[in-house]
Amino acid sequence: MNQRPVVLIVDDEIANIEMIGAVLEDDYEILFARSGNQAIEIARKTKLDLILLDIVMPGLDGYETCRLIKQDPKLADLPVIFTTGLDSVEYEVQGLAAGAIDYVTKPVQPVALRRRVGNHVEMKQMRDRLTSLAMVDPLTGLGNRRMLEAALEEEISRMARESQWLSMILVDIDFFKQFNDIYGHLEGDKCLQAVAKAIGAVMRRGSDHCTRFGGEEFACVLPKTDLAGALHIAEQMRRKVEDLAIPHAGSKIGPSVTISSGVLSRYCERGMTIPSWIESTDKLLYESKNLGRNRVTGRVIGLI
Structure with a gap:
């Protein structure tokens, strides 16, 4: 079963939250916040598909909340619809200038609200699918180089904040050029797919990242994993590939x-x-190659 889209309703009035929630609850997972700061905190911790945002609130008003959301690179693509009692072109223009994708006045019309929310959620999910495809290697189904760099950037920042271990594994298929020369590129592609499946099967945590680095190389990013843990995973990968017993003359x-x-x-x-x-x-990786290949070489490196 597909997970329902998640909509965050932001309003300091509980009655408004309940009313809008009742309109949308059959089709969406509903979260709510009663302030701009709380909304931003939820957005940073939860995968949202859309925010319905009131304008007049104590503390951060809706305009400033929307601007802060749009200034955050990780939230900038999140669609925001203002839901407000401020019914004039001036307020609407100001809301769109703050980064909102739409503007709905209260009292909301249920049919119109459902249609607007549905359209914007559908467009958001389509953009997400296109972004996902742009980060996937079509041959192996693993992430590509772009996904690797995005994962590294995110995990370096996250692990630095938490003062945690981060490990990276680079994998290379031994003598792969010779494999292609002997068996041809179609068999080479099948070999790449089999190796990708084998090493990907070792990565069991949702927080781990396994990507095709390029050619016959693969890269894995392992947050909260020290050297001993990463060496164990790399050795499991080596054995799984060896167990495939793919002939290589x-x-x-x-x-x-x-x-x-x-x-x-x-x-x-x-x-x-x-x-x-x-x-x-x-x-x-090159140390492993120079030492005879079909092996794992690892180290804790000082300041990089």
Whole structure:
């Protein structure tokens, strides 16, 4: 069953929340907030599809709340509809200038409100699907390089705030050029799909990220995972790929396809950069290759 879209109703008057909620509750998961600050806090912690926002509220008014939402890169695409008793073109223009996508006056007309909310939620979900497709590798179904960089940026920032471990694994299929030369690119694609499925199966936590880095390389981002945990995961991946027993006559280390991995772990601190994480993990991957391949090399690195 598909999860229902989530709508946040923001109003300092409980009666208004109850009235609007009654109009929408059959089709949406309803959350509510009674202030602008509370609304922003909920939006940052919850995956919302739309906000219905009152204008006249104590503390942050609706205009300022909307502006703050639109200034947050993680919330900027969230559609906001003003629901207000301020019924004039001047107020509506001001609301649209603050970043709202629509403006509805009270008392709301149930049929019109449902239609407007439905249209904007549908457009939001369509944009989300397109964004998701832009971050997925079509061959393997894993995230692509763009998703890797987005995940790294988010997790470096999040783990730095929480003073937590972050680990990264870079995986390379050994002698993959020779595999393509011998078996052809169609079989090469099948090999990539099988390896992607095997390493992806090891990533069981929803917070972990597994992506195709490019070519025959894969990258995994593991928040709240120290070196011992990341090495264990990388070794599980190595064994799962070895257990596939995909014939590889061009390999110099065995009869079947194998992988080599580099593992980087450290406590996160502010100021760390995505290129430095990738470069440092790549060096550990090349250590695995230089040591004979079909192995895992990991290290806790100092300040990156």
